[in-house]
Amino acid sequence: MTIVKVDIDVKMDKELLYKFVTTRFAIMRALNYTPCYYEYKETSKGYHFWFGVEEELSDKEICDLQFLLGDDHHRCRFNYLRFDAGCFKQFNVLFSKKLKNNNIT
Numbered sequence: 001m002t003i004v005k006v007d008i009d010v011k012m013d014k015e016l017l018y019k020f021v022t023t024r025f026a027i028m029r030a031l032n033y034t035p036c037y038y039e040y041k042e043t044s045k046g047y048h049f050w051f052g053v054e055e056e057l058s059d060k061e062i063c064d065l066q067f068l069l070g071d072d073h074h075r076c077r078f079n080y081l082r083f084d085a086g087c088f089k090q091f092n093v094l095f096s097k098k099l100k101n102n103n104i105t
Helices: 014-030 059-068 073-085 096-102
Strands: 002-008 035-042 047-053
Touching (some): 002 059, 059 073
Antiparallel strands (some): 002 047
């Protein structure tokens, strides 16, 4: 399984949040991935999402999928730069301190 991380800087009501998650799963299926998990945390600006797919993805595929799922464009840009530099995995983080404190992987 691979976890992809998506940062969305938009506040959503419950209906829009449901539609957002549903359409992310539709996008993953349309790209021939098998979605199997999701989790999210509300932030001061919007949400951080973790989506699991059954397939093992390369770093490039992770960058691409996060972008296609609507990840913050600035974060995507930095992730592509980190990928090109060969240090993507250690920097593809959301909420690094809170992730550790909440035991979310």
